[in-house]
Amino acid sequence: MTAVLALVVAVAALTAHTVVNATRWLRRPGAGPTEVTEAVAVLLPLRDEAARVAPCLRALLAQRGVPDLRIVVLDDGSTDGTADVVRAVAGDDPRLTLLTGVAPPPGWLGKPHACWQLANRTDPAPTVLAFVDADVVLTPYAVAAAVTELRAASAALLSPYPRIVVRTAADRLVQPLLQWLWLTFLPLRAMERSPRPSLAAAGGQFLVVDRAGYLRAGGHAAVADKVLEDIELARAVKRSGGRIALADGSRLASCRMYENWPQLRDGYAKSLWASFGHPVAAAVVVTLLLLLYTAPPLVAVGALAAGTPAVAGAAFVAWLLGAAGRVVTARATGGRAWPDALAHPVSITVLGWLTLRSYHLRKRRRLTWRGRAVS
Template sequence: MLDLALVVLALLCLVVALQPVLFAGMNLPLLRTPVPDAGAGGLVSILIPARNEAANIARTVRAALASTGVPVEVLVGDDHSTDATPEIVRGIADPRLRLVPVPALPEGWTGKNHACAHLAEQARGAHLLFIDADVHLEPVAAAALAAQARTSGAALVSGVPRQVMGSPGEMLTVPMINFLLVGYLPVPMMRASRDPALGAACGQLVLVDRAAYHAAGGHGAIRETLHDGVRLPRLMRAAGHRTDLVAGHRLAACRMYAGFRQSWAGFSKNAHEGMATPRALPVWTALLLLGQVVPWLLVPAGLFGLLPFMAFAAALAALALSLAARAAITLRSREPLPTILLHPATVLVALAIQWNVLLRRERAGAATWKGRSYPVGGA
């Protein structure tokens, strides 16, 4: 009986591990880096919400001002910073740059959405490019994203910047962004449909058509969320617009967090709007454990003769598929090579974050970020 159970478990791991491999094989050729086209198009407004970003803001602003291929304006929203952020921005002399004070945060809004909404009201561009204050654009990024929006007819285009990881703690958390997007989102269906459930974006780098954005309600329509990367594309799709994803690793770079503690807190803040729901998390747990973790346990057992041959062969194949998917995504997105072998630990950490948020949600009642606390609702 035990042998049969082990064979069934290993075969189940093999089936589950096959899915992200198939999706990665389908998605990676489709997720290309866009290039600027001959028709430069109109003004692109690069909008940067900033709260206590003195360590990053100068490099971010200078990179945005170095954009080529389209005319740009750069607006930095100072969201009540208590450090030198506004002084640093004022010290950069460029007529295309504006420092925009963000009004006091109204009740019912999260800080980033409020800052983005205010910046969008001040912007003049035909396209609005929202970037986080730690995102450093390549010179072609604004023109390339605007070109993709025009050629694809998408009202929102997003991509995941190259994720800079400076510590083991970041390597144990950040790589899940690309793995989940590439390994589990059916990009052909996403592009063929306007179903809001297929909407996906990376909140670090999002370009929207200004008219479509305002018509859909903009960030004001998702004012309570901490996960604009999920909610904004779904909002645009619900309003009848297309959204698109591209390869963003050659368009921008971002170091999201410094170390494990920041990474844990950062991924925890919007977990309840992603996996960490009572219905979704058990399913994700089964998929990720069976396909990405259990084979790493079964194969050593098989090497010591503790598995029937069929179970060992299936587990070995599942582990190879898991490694293949992680390696393909890592190499394509230019993430650190050690993250390939850290993959099962990364999956376990991601699940630990999600379960910690779900189990503590009723007791904590709030998510905290950038010195502000927000109630956790069912977004």
């Protein structure tokens, strides 16, 4: 019983931290009309995105509140006609420039190299760069609102995390864990105030940076070989003396990251090993997550079968507390709360399997993404 009560206390403390982060420290830029006078370049790297880039481009061309806006698109070796789709959607809009990328040199991964090419082809030089992925659809004032929040935070880098669109059972199990993990385990106020690079989080789907601070940090050249280039860029900004900020961008942008289970599975496989670092660290973290969030319903069932209702009740409370953390996260980030939160133990189990698979494939040098080796 003592162990189960300790479990209840631990989960309760983590859920309380989620509540504090979500209600007090999480930045929430508004989506209403606003205007900025700075020159802003929106940078869009594309590789075989013909099937889904059109909504993203239309949303970029419909941006308001940024009179001096440029959109620079880089076709990174696509073989599916991505460039033709860009031309068809953009028409003769003078704000959009389409570039043809070159293959990454030795020591570079594909996305950092594409972003670095984009950052160096913005002429005349803007004061703000906004990196956007092809699966992101912005609301009309999203760029203006994000730039306003960047300046309000006195930051060199702002990550307004989009609302993640979920449609399949796999989506609903796995994707909400992204926001839940940083709201539960990352002290947001300390992250903004502390100069420690280890306290950093960012999402590359929508990333807004002060150009001077970005270059001072070395830009994407400083993270050329990093799978999690977004988080590593945030750390580079901190190392250079800049501040970073994380925001709920659910009112500014939506993102459908993966279309099906194989894409989701392989997308996480390419990056989870980099999230945890050493396999021992991954094993410790996954084990703790399983104990805290997957064990309670199993203990509850086992305790009922063994005729110890007090233990079963305590374990059931731990399960509900874990589900409450998911509900708080969903409401804070525009996600779906019920009944998905009740499946949180299953979500953690799937995350553990995906992590194991990521390390397994990396050890065998079988990690690829978009036809390129990842590591």
